[in-house]
Each structure stands twice: as structure tokens, then as C-alpha cells.
Amino acid sequence: MYKKIKIIFIGILSLFLIISMIGCASGGNDLSAFMNDTNKLRVYEIFGMDCPGCHGGLENLISMVPGVVASKANWEKQQLQVVVDSKIEVTDQQIFDAIKEANFTAGKRLK
Amino acid sequence: MKNKKLLTKLSLLFIFLFACNLFWVDSLSASGISADAGLTPAANRWIFKTQFRLMQRDNHPTMNQEMTMQMYPVVIAYGLKSNIALMVRQAFVEKEMTMMGKTTNSSGFGDLLFMAKYRLVRVNKPTYTFGIAPTIGIELPTGNDAFSSNGYDLRFGTYFSGRRRRLSMDVNMLYIVNGIKKESDVSTEIGNEFSMVSALGYQISMGSDGNFSFTPVIESSYLKTWHDTNNGINLVNTGESLFLLSPGFKITKSSIIFESLFQIPVWQEQNGLQTERTSSFLIGIRIMN
Numbered sequence: 001m002y003k004k005i006k007i008i009f010i011g012i013l014s015l016f017l018i019i020s021m022i023g024c025a026s027g028g029n030d031l032s033a034f035m036n037d038t039n040k041l042r043v044y045e046i047f048g049m050d051c052p053g054c055h056g057g058l059e060n061l062i063s064m065v066p067g068v069v070a071s072k073a074n075w076e077k078q079q080l081q082v083v084v085d086s087k088i089e090v091t092d093q094q095i096f097d098a099i100k101e102a103n104f105t106a107g108k109r110l111k
Numbered sequence: 112m113k114n115k116k117l118l119t120k121l122s123l124l125f126i127f128l129f130a131c132n133l134f135w136v137d138s139l140s141a142s143g144i145s146a147d148a149g150l151t152p153a154a155n156r157w158i159f160k161t162q163f164r165l166m167q168r169d170n171h172p173t174m175n176q177e178m179t180m181q182m183y184p185v186v187i188a189y190g191l192k193s194n195i196a197l198m199v200r201q202a203f204v205e206k207e208m209t210m211m212g213k214t215t216n217s218s219g220f221g222d223l224l225f226m227a228k229y230r231l232v233r234v235n236k237p238t239y240t241f242g243i244a245p246t247i248g249i250e251l252p253t254g255n256d257a258f259s260s261n262g263y264d265l266r267f268g269t270y271f272s273g274r275r276r277r278l279s280m281d282v283n284m285l286y287i288v289n290g291i292k293k294e295s296d297v298s299t300e301i302g303n304e305f306s307m308v309s310a311l312g313y314q315i316s317m318g319s320d321g322n323f324s325f326t327p328v329i330e331s332s333y334l335k336t337w338h339d340t341n342n343g344i345n346l347v348n349t350g351e352s353l354f355l356l357s358p359g360f361k362i363t364k365s366s367i368i369f370e371s372l373f374q375i376p377v378w379q380e381q382n383g384l385q386t387e388r389t390s391s392f393l394i395g396i397r398i399m400n
Contacts, residue, residue, distance in 0.1 A: 048235030050274040051314060052322040056366040056399050057153030057190070076321040078237065101193045102153035105235035 034070040034083045042082045044092075045107025046099060049075035058102040065094045079110070150242040150272050151230040152190040152399070160186040162395030168386035175212065176386055181205040182221075194230040198248075199223070204258045219255025224248055226266065240274040252290070260301055262290020277314045282307070302337035302350050312361070322365045330357040330372065338382060348383035359393070368397040 035041065049058070055073040058080065062071040067088030072081045080099070084090045092109055099106040152158055164182040184202035191197055202221040207214060226248030233242040248266035252259050268285035289301035312328040332355040338345035359372030374391040381387060 047237055048233070048240050050240060050279060051326075052316075052324050052363045052365055053368055053397075053399060055322060057156040060155065060400065061153060074321040076316055103151065103193050103230070103233060103235075107237070 031070055031072050031081055031083055038086050039069050039083050040086050041111065042084060042095070042109065043111035044080045044082065044095060044099070044109050046073065046078055046080045046104050047107055048104035049073060049078065051075060054102075054104075058099065058104060061098040061102050062095065065090060065098050078107075150233060150244045150270065151194055151196040151228055152188065154190050154193045156190040157400045158186075158188040158397060159399075160188070160395065160397040162393055165392045167389045167391065169389045170386060176208075176210045178209070178386060179207045184221075196228040196230075198226040198228070200226070202258075206257065217255075217257045219258055220253070221258045222250045222252055222254040222260060222264070224250045224266075228270070238275065240272070242270075242272045244270045244272070246270065246285075250287075260289055262301065264289050264301075277316075278312070279314065280309065280311050282309045298341070299346070300340045302339045304337070305335045306332065308332045324363045326361040326363065328359045328361060328370075328372070330359065330374075331355070332357065332374070348385055351379065351381040351385060353379035353388055355388075355391075366399045368399075370395050370397070 031041065046058075049055070052075060054075055058073050059071050062068055062080070062082060067085050067090035069083040069085055071083065073079070074081075080095075082095060096106045162182075162184055164180075164184070166180045166182070168178040168180075170176045182202050182204050184200055186198060186200045188196055188198040201223055203218070204221050205216070205218040207216050209215075226246055228244050228246045230242065230244045234240065246266070246268040248268075250260065250264040250266065252261050252263065265288040266285060267288075268283065270284075271282040273280045283306075285304075285306045287304040289303055291298050291300055308330060309332075310328055310330045312326045314324050314326045317323045317325055333353075334355070335352045336350050338350040340346060354377055355374045356377050357372050357374040359370065362369045370393075372393040374393065376388045376390070379388055
């Protein structure tokens with residue numbers, strides 16, 4: 001039984017390693033796919049992100065704001081891009097609150 | 112006395128490393144590998160972490176004894192709120208012990224650990240980030256006899272995290288109050304433990320969209336285990352102090368982190384006759400939602 005656990009463990013580890021390596025070769029989600037007449041792009045300054053692993057938690061919380069269609073963070077540029085549905089009112093404060101929940105600090109709205 | 116001198120030197124080393132972190136012109140991002148040295152994750156965020164750890168202890172000159180231990184810890188962490196994280200850890204352990212030419216094997220689950228982390232301070236500025244997060248935990252005696260302390264162990268820790276551009280430094284201090292072990296009506300108080308781990312790393316971004324990075328990491332660890340006691344009397348051949356230097360690396364791709372570390376003992380002191388720690392190896396993966 002213990003041998004089985006060991007094999008399963010090493011199998012899972014190898015599988016995720018392969019997935020992550022394949023993933024490295026592909027690009028991230030492109031927000032241009034979400035752009036149309038009703039969706040608008042906003043760009044915010046954001047401080048506190050220190051690695052690509054920070055993106056997911058932030059993007060998850062931003063996506064929970066009603067009216068947000070998609071988002072993409074970049075730790076290097078210290079920026080967060082948000083596509084919002086212009087038919088629904090999305091305030092900057094709602095975005096700032098989501099950024100705070102992700103443990104980061106919002107700077108200026110750049111666009 | 113010797114320990115005091117060493118501690119002074121180590122303290123100076125940590126202060127130096129920390130100063131480097133704060134005043135480095137263009138650098139830091141790492142996070143610990145052998146020890147969790149991060150702050151609290153985002154609210155509602157799940158983190159799954161698993162590792163393979165290979166640890167060996169070699170024979171003392173007067174003993175014909177060695178031990179190989181393989182550990183497979185699994186950690187699940189959850190961001191309850193932006194400033195509170197909960198964690199649970201369960202490890203599976205395999206041990207091979209050779210004594211006087213005779214080898215015995217054992218395997219089983221270790222104790223179940225519950226931990227909570229509270230983000231006390233977090234400062235996010237355009238050029239640096241700094242944070243402090245205390246932790247508290249309890250280890251339940253749920254493991255197989257060979258891998259359990261057979262008591263309720265309490266853990267108190269503090270995490271310091273600093274980032275300056277691509278350079279990062281984490282310091283993790285942990286004190287473990289071990290419980291009482293009962294074997295054949297003999298109660299032994301297991302020696303408490305202290306560890307201080309610092310991780311220094313430099314993040315190299317790869318790819319154009321900033322979602323892939325490679326980070327060389329160097330960790331230094333000071334570990335101390337006090338004597339086991341019986342009715343207040345120190346038991347011989349228990350307790351040790353050691354200092355490890357560990358080069359390693361992390362590969363971060365969006366929500367997946369792959370990490371590996373090689374731990375080299377540079378100094379160690381065991382009380383009485385005990386096996387000595389030799390180099391250890393660690394490989395792991397973290398997946399975040």
C-alpha cells in the first residue's frame with residue numbers, strides 16, 4: 001500500500017511538472033479577445049506583487065466584481081488591466097477594494 | 112560559550128543579509144523553500160503544496176549506525192480573509208535504519224498539523240514590500256507510533272518578508288513546544304525546538320508577459336533541539352544544534368511553483384552519541400487557484 005502511495009505521489013509531481021513546463025511555452029490570456037463596443041479597458045497601478053504566482057489570487061478577486069469581464073495582472077510592470085462591461089457601473093473603489101483583499105495596494109488609475 | 116559565539120555570528124550574518132536586502136540598488140524576490148516563509152495569501156485563495164524530502168543521518172565515529180528518511184508532506188492552505196490564513200499538513204514518512212549491520216524499515220503517517228497565520232504588517236510601496244505575520248499551530252498525535260511525538264505539540268512562529276524589486280528576503284522563526292511521550296509507563300518530555308530560516312533570492316523574469324520566472328535561492332537555517340527530559344533530568348544522547356546552507360531554485364509559472372533545494376550541514380553539534388546529519392535534498396510543487 002505504501003509503495004502505491006509513493007508511486008502515486010511521484011506520478012502527480014511529474015504530471016504537474018510536465019503541465020507547468022508545457023504551460024511555460026504558451027502565452028497568458030490575451031485581453032484583446034474580450035474587447036468590443038461595450039467592453040472597456042482600464043489600467044491600474046498596483047504595488048506589492050512580487051512574482052508571477054501573485055496574479056491568480058488577484059485576478060480571481062477582481063473577476064468577482066460585478067461588471068468585470070476579464071483581468072490580467074503583471075507583477076513586473078506593476079499594473080492591472082481590467083476589462084469592464086460599460087453597461088454595468090463599476091467604480092474604481094470596487095476595484096481598489098478587491099486589490100486590498102488580495103493583499104496589494106492600488107496606485108493611480110492609468111487609463 | 113561556543114554556541115553563544117556562533118549565535119552572535121549568525122545574528123550578524125542575518126542583519127547583514129537583511130541590510131543588503133533593504134539597500135540593494137536593483138534586486139529581490141525568493142520566498143523560502145524548506146520552510147514556508149510567505150505572508151498570508153489573498154482572500155479565498157487555495158494553495159496546495161507537496162514535497163519530497165530525502166534526509167540522511169550518518170554514523171558517529173564510535174557507532175555503526177545510519178538512517179535514511181524520505182518524507183512526503185502535503186500542505187493545504189486557505190486564505191480565510193486577506194489577513195488570516197489557515198493551513199493543514201499531513202506527511203507520509205519512510206525510514207530505513209541500519210545499526211550494527213542490521214537494517215530495519217518502517218513507514219507510516221506523521222502527526223497532523225493545523226496552523227493559522229495572521230498578517231500583522233504589510234507595506235506595499237512602488238520600490239519595496241515588507242510584511243510580518245505571526246503564526247500559531249498545533250500538532251495532533253495522530254501519526255504512526257514511529258513518526259509521532261505522541262503528544263500535543265504547540266508551534267509559535269513569526270515570518271518576516273521583504274522585497275525590493277527582483278530581490279527578496281524571508282526570515283522565518285519558529286519555536287515548537289513538544290508534548291510528553293509515554294512509553295511503557297515512562298514519561299519523557301521531548302525537547303523543544305527552535306528554528307530560524309532565512310531565504311534570499313533573485314527573481315529572473317522569463318517570457319514577455321511576466322507570468323514565468325526563475326529564481327535562484329540561497330537559504331540558511333539554524334536548528335536547535337533541546338535535551339529530552341525525564342523528571343527534570345536531561346537525557347543523554349538527545350538534543351542537537353545545526354546550521355545548514357542550502358542552494359536551490361524556484362520556477363514560477365502563473366499558479367504553479369516548482370522548487371528544489373539541496374541542504375548542506377556546515378556546522379552541527381550533537382549531545383552525547385548521536386548520528387550526524389548529512390546533506391538533504393528537497394523537491395516540491397505548489398499549486399494555487
